[in-house]
Amino acid sequence: MWSVVLVCLVALLGILGTPLPIHGRILPARSHRGIGEQLAALQPNVDAMINAVLNGDFKGQAWDRLAEFTDTIGPRVCGSPQLEQAVDYMVNVMSKDGLDNVHAEQVTNPWWIRGDESAVMLEPRPHKLAILGLGGSVGTATNYSRRGERFGDNPGITAEVMVVGSFDELTNRSSEAKGKIVVYNQFCDWKNNPVYCYGDSVQYRGAGADNASRYGAVAALVRSVTGFSLNTPHTGMMTYSGSVPRIPTASITVEDAEMMQRMVGRGQRIVVTLKMDAYMHPDPQVAHNVVAELRGTEFPDEVVLLSGHLDSWDVGQGSMDDGGGFTISYLALTLMKQLGIAPRRTMRAVLWSCEEFGGVGSEQYFQAHSADAGNFSLVMESDLGVFTPHGIQFSGKSNATQIMSGIMQLLVPLNASTLTGDGEGTDISPWMSAGVPGASLLNENDSYFDYHHSDADTMTVIDPDAIDRSLLTWAITAYAVAGLDFLLPRN
């Protein structure tokens, strides 16, 4: 069946037959062949990869390996011992797979510790709120040891609630905030604008505490950043500017935010007790990015980087965010290794440490390796789910985009040949800022934020066929870029 596809592909790619202008660093002598010709040479190996994953021994391996990893390690928040266990686990797995140059590169992580936490409505009626403290938040305890742990009682903060729908409303009613717990009930039309809504809503998670503190509030509770809820709180990173007192902050559920909005609308007074033992460990923690390669046969110093992040939040299992992403990144190499397929350029899988606190591990990786930026053809990050893939999100200049469009034809058998803009990822963004083209996985992730940063991020979210197809989309794209006669052009 694939041979028919091959014939069509060669015909199609003939359109792209003339050599394109390329990045200055690369020898023009390498690119005497047209793109169609270059990709046609890769087709038999692409067919073999597709066959192995959809019909062969590799079918289901991505799901099974990810399940065993997440069931064994569980959640692995930035800076935690569990994340170091995950590092050891993956070094061991990738070594057993026979990948090249498997190693862990030391970095330092912050370590935020949740501890016990609760929020109880006392008025107008007793009600236990489902909460998740936001990552980075201070707790409600007054006594912390030098190492950061709370000691003594933690009676929590008991205060009246002020509900606002936006920062603008908070500003307009700022005189009411003093001594209150501010509840943000930022509404957004998630059904129709999920990406916009994530960006809009996440501001309240990030800056809600400081904006409330500015007007004298004692704590901030933030409607979870999601468009669907089964009374599910969603955590995530928050930050303090340092310009106002640090106050504790936690996510609440869509349901409770809406109920409190209705209650104040009826003129009712709401009183809540918030208790959080949370603290940031005072010392930086030793942590590691994990690296493995398939060395390039012709251009071993030139790199196509595939990546996802190894850390997760401290709830759920981090199967989707980002177990799926790092799994397809290293399994792309394992798949090729098992099939005896060697790339011309080095394919490097990097499993990042501490993405969730702002790309901490990847920033340190970039600092250590940025001198090599000229040797990177493409940086890839999968951190948007491994649902049924549709293709690749790509950011690069027009010549590179034209080449990527040709590569997408290899993915027609998977119905995953769409190329859009907006290649992205926290961890690859330093490289993209340095001019390296970037790619992420375009997939059917409409429900992504339903699970994101919550206890619902487990293996039950992951579909075995969808992750298999995501792996293939990822592997074939990387293999094709690694197999070109030249680095992807940057002009």
Add this chain to the structure above:
Amino acid sequence: MWSVVLVCLVALLGILGTPLPIHGRILPARSHRGIGEQLAALQPNVDAMINAVLNGDFKGQAWDRLAEFTDTIGPRVCGSPQLEQAVDYMVNVMSKDGLDNVHAEQVTNPWWIRGDESAVMLEPRPHKLAILGLGGSVGTATNYSRRGERFGDNPGITAEVMVVGSFDELTNRSSEAKGKIVVYNQFCDWKNNPVYCYGDSVQYRGAGADNASRYGAVAALVRSVTGFSLNTPHTGMMTYSGSVPRIPTASITVEDAEMMQRMVGRGQRIVVTLKMDAYMHPDPQVAHNVVAELRGTEFPDEVVLLSGHLDSWDVGQGSMDDGGGFTISYLALTLMKQLGIAPRRTMRAVLWSCEEFGGVGSEQYFQAHSADAGNFSLVMESDLGVFTPHGIQFSGKSNATQIMSGIMQLLVPLNASTLTGDGEGTDISPWMSAGVPGASLLNENDSYFDYHHSDADTMTVIDPDAIDRSLLTWAITAYAVAGLDFLLPRN
């Protein structure tokens, strides 16, 4: 617009113009008019009801009233003080609405008290399981006072887990169960067969404890009865047969059940500590069904009964199960009262006590009133959600079904004119067994079990337009049956 509908309706119903054989008790003299003629006479009032709810002052009232009720009272489990508060609240509301004969009829309820509960996996790795003890379960404490409360420490039960996919598997492996915590991971294809799956899965909730106890198990954990989960446990009623020792039982999430299945599949030993303070109060509790009427102008002793249950589980807010059902039942009367529409036959709203423990309040109501069964034209119960309505589920003999088909034409403007079989409801079943035709609300409730008996059953589930249309479907059906020249025939 409705006048066009009226003309069509009269023409359509002409087909049903001949008087039908009727229930023996009713005077044939009443039925000299054809059904079409009878219903056409009701059309102006039906139009007024539709207009008031979709475009007039009544628009949004169902949602607003239900929200205020559930926000104020919260969950109201059978036998609890909160359920008695709900009784007072609703007697007050319906009295203010000017309904007839508003009163509470005393019954007795069991009262199951959850108390604190937790389940923690100790091996193969630490993991907190999200659980909800099942209603009726004993706790894990050894010391209970005469009133039922636990006293002293409750160290819980720590035991190895045995995972089974079915009762058959448990029977086949029964020798392994002694001393274990049995985990039921009953899988079902919910996406394609939700009704079958509910029935199949709920057996494990109901009888899982006894079936495990039979083989010496010390506790049972049951995969929640749902087809979709965000790590959401769902409670529900369980029963003990009395023939084997009572062991504690709780629901776990789909995610955790599937994970434990995978772990044992890898040969791993799982150890869990289950703690439950749950107990059944030793004394029956005073409780009440709540009744209100619109007295019939011509046949005041003849009744069309509309109902839903006032109690809920002790989690979430019971907005869907069954706040929506009792709300559309009493609001059908309030709507007509406000519009000055009087039914020919008495319309009676009953808000049942303690449906969730097996129709306890409704059974006592039937015992008290069963002598009136001959006067009941139709018993209606809405306990399947108030999502967008499609029509009515009806159980009755062929003559009654034919008449109901005619009545459904009144619901064409709402796109809710479908009549199916299987009118049902725990609370109306005694009346249906006594021969009274029964009806329930056919609605778009595919997601019903996502929320059912969980913390996710809140106002966020309820759509304002859908509950308005459910109210209209419910009210118009009842009004039409109450306005016929005869009781619905039973032959």
